[in-house]
Amino acid sequence: MQRNGPLALIFHTLFLAFILAPLVIVVVVSFTDKGYISMPTDGLSLRWYRAIFEARELTDAFLFSAKLGIAASCCAMVLAIPAALALTRYRFRGRGVLLAFFMSPLMIPQVVLGAAFLRFFNIAGLSGSFFWLMLTHVIVIVPYAMRMVIAAATGMNREIENAGLSLGASPLTVFRRITLPMLMAGIMGGWMLSFIQSFDELTMTIFVATPGTMTLPVAMYNHIAHTIDPLVTSVSAVLIFGTVILTLLLERLVGLEKVLIGRG
Amino acid sequence: MPSLGASRTKHAPWLLSTPALAVFVSMLLTPLVLTGLLSFYAFDSQRGLTDTLTLANYLEVFTDGYYLEIFGRTAAMALLVTLVCIVIGVPETVILSRMQGRWRGIFLLVILAPLLISVVVRTLGWSILLGTQGLINNALIAIGVLDEPLRMLFTFSGMVIALVHVMVPFMVLSVWASIQKLDPQVEQAGLSLGASRATTFVRVILPQLLPGILSGSIIIFALTASAFATPALIGGRRLKVAATAAYDEFLSTLNWPLGATIAVVLLVANVVVIAGCNRWVERRFRSVFES
Numbered sequence A: 001m002q003r004n005g006p007l008a009l010i011f012h013t014l015f016l017a018f019i020l021a022p023l024v025i026v027v028v029v030s031f032t033d034k035g036y037i038s039m040p041t042d043g044l045s046l047r048w049y050r051a052i053f054e055a056r057e058l059t060d061a062f063l064f065s066a067k068l069g070i071a072a073s074c075c076a077m078v079l080a081i082p083a084a085l086a087l088t089r090y091r092f093r094g095r096g097v098l099l100a101f102f103m104s105p106l107m108i109p110q111v112v113l114g115a116a117f118l119r120f121f122n123i124a125g126l127s128g129s130f131f132w133l134m135l136t137h138v139i140v141i142v143p144y145a146m147r148m149v150i151a152a153a154t155g156m157n158r159e160i161e162n163a164g165l166s167l168g169a170s171p172l173t174v175f176r177r178i179t180l181p182m183l184m185a186g187i188m189g190g191w192m193l194s195f196i197q198s199f200d201e202l203t204m205t206i207f208v209a210t211p212g213t214m215t216l217p218v219a220m221y222n223h224i225a226h227t228i229d230p231l232v233t234s235v236s237a238v239l240i241f242g243t244v245i246l247t248l249l250l251e252r253l254v255g256l257e258k259v260l261i262g263r264g
Numbered sequence B: 001m002p003s004l005g006a007s008r009t010k011h012a013p014w015l016l017s018t019p020a021l022a023v024f025v026s027m028l029l030t031p032l033v034l035t036g037l038l039s040f041y042a043f044d045s046q047r048g049l050t051d052t053l054t055l056a057n058y059l060e061v062f063t064d065g066y067y068l069e070i071f072g073r074t075a076a077m078a079l080l081v082t083l084v085c086i087v088i089g090v091p092e093t094v095i096l097s098r099m100q101g102r103w104r105g106i107f108l109l110v111i112l113a114p115l116l117i118s119v120v121v122r123t124l125g126w127s128i129l130l131g132t133q134g135l136i137n138n139a140l141i142a143i144g145v146l147d148e149p150l151r152m153l154f155t156f157s158g159m160v161i162a163l164v165h166v167m168v169p170f171m172v173l174s175v176w177a178s179i180q181k182l183d184p185q186v187e188q189a190g191l192s193l194g195a196s197r198a199t200t201f202v203r204v205i206l207p208q209l210l211p212g213i214l215s216g217s218i219i220i221f222a223l224t225a226s227a228f229a230t231p232a233l234i235g236g237r238r239l240k241v242a243a244t245a246a247y248d249e250f251l252s253t254l255n256w257p258l259g260a261t262i263a264v265v266l267l268v269a270n271v272v273v274i275a276g277c278n279r280w281v282e283r284r285f286r287s288v289f290e291s
Helices: A004-027 A047-054 A057-089 A095-106 A112-122 A130-152 A159-166 A171-200 A216-226 A230-253 A256-260 B006-038 B056-063 B065-095 B099-115 B118-130 B134-140 B156-179 B182-194 B198-224 B229-235 B240-251 B258-290
Strands: B042-046 B050-054
Touching: A004 A159, A004 A230, A004 B065, A004 B099, A004 B118, A047 A057, A047 B042, A047 B118, A057 A095, A057 A171, A057 A216, A057 A230, A057 B006, A095 A130, A095 B006, A112 A130, A112 B006, A112 B240, A112 B258, A130 A171, A130 A216, A130 A230, A130 B006, A159 A171, A171 A216, A216 A230, A216 B118, A216 B229, A230 A256, A230 B099, A256 B099, B006 B258, B042 B056, B042 B258, B056 B065, B056 B258, B065 B099, B065 B156, B065 B198, B065 B240, B099 B156, B118 B134, B118 B156, B118 B229, B156 B198, B156 B229, B182 B198, B198 B258, B229 B240, B240 B258
Parallel strands: none
Antiparallel strands: B042 B050
16 A cells, blocks of 8 residues: 555544544533633633533433433343344345334435424324334444444354254254344444433424424534533533544444444 | 244244344334324424325425425535545545554544444534634734635635534445455565555545445445434524425424425435435446456
8 A cells, every 4th residue: 555645644644634634623612611612711610511510400310311312222122132133143035124114214315314203292192202212222322232233233244152052952042042142233323322422312302392302402402502601611521522522432342343334 | 943833933032032122113103103104294384283194295395495495405515525525535545555554453443433433523623623713814904915805704615614524434445345355465465566555545545444434434425414413503594405395394493394204305315215215226336347
């Protein structure tokens, strides 16, 4: 492979600056001591980080989103693991259609999903329920969860399972003691990716969120659409730090490239 | 599994898929069908939904200049964002591939990690940067390029810049996937046979990256055409696109049938573009190998 010339390195630097600029500016502004958006020229202040704890609507939304994300990604894994095993281990009629159906939420614009769930909730009288909101998130994240489990199950060595069966273990024991542990990296990666997707979901959720079921992205969107103050920057900075930690974990666990390829 | 009988093997995949299938049929298929039906209901501003079935909503979306402008703007935005992502994303990926192992991994992580950061957060960053009191304006005034602040927030270009930032990692990701399959010896062969570096890049490397560029473009076009948060916060009320228009019909104007119609048109256009491009890429891909 060729080396990069000086022009290439300048381009590379500008590209990185473009990628990092909006994230860096949010973090920098969050340390201001002023009551408005400004650079922290008079020294760093944690004023707006303390203010997070007094903003009840944002802390409540944060806790709600965390609860929703955990419940939805656990539920998505429970649905995705058996279906992914069915899709990788058996060749059956309708397999292609089934796989396409489970992956279809990636092809459907999230506004369309939001509109569809709003109409459905309206007819069935389900608005404002945690459980049903969680199921809408499950639909959105199952493709991510399933893809990770399929990737893990495809590369798996089946000999060990067969050995377990031939030594007299029941299929359930084999699943619990051999299959599940061997899939664990894929399952954990899938769970974390699902959690991030659910925790960040805005476009679909904004259609069905109610004052009692307000997620953090929706609360932040409403806040920003109304006014931009340093409070949203400190909340955003906390989210950036949190995501960076989760991203590094994901990178360690399965490799970020693998997680993201084909996403969208 | 060897211990299972033939009949159990036949039913096993369906049994394993049943829970997921049940949730998908009741929570995905049903709502989508209901929304499709909703788009055929007549809407009366006094009485709301009426029982009459009509094609009036589709007629309105396809003939009213207001909605045509919205769909035109959406398509122009998606096309422009895709082009800019190709122009800056492809060279960056090639540069990355020529770096040393450890740096390459770190930079790849820096470029891809924003994909996992909330779009609301990234859009907030651009609102702060692009505002009339924002960093870009202040810097340009300080170095004397501008006399007075340039209006970038609530403009089409501002929207495109912020969306390129959201989308360009997808281009890097899919071009990266095809660079991995590249054989460095082919490039060496081109160079040793006397082609210049530029010729080698255009005639030897670029054609091999084409499938990756095209699949990245399809993803970016589809996601941009249905983007909501960035156009809503950076474009504002006046620069409506399909997604924000559907949102307004559902939650402000409360004309649900019209909102459903916009949603159906967006969905169908999305599926047609994705499926059409995929087919085209596959055909093109095959002819590359056959010729």
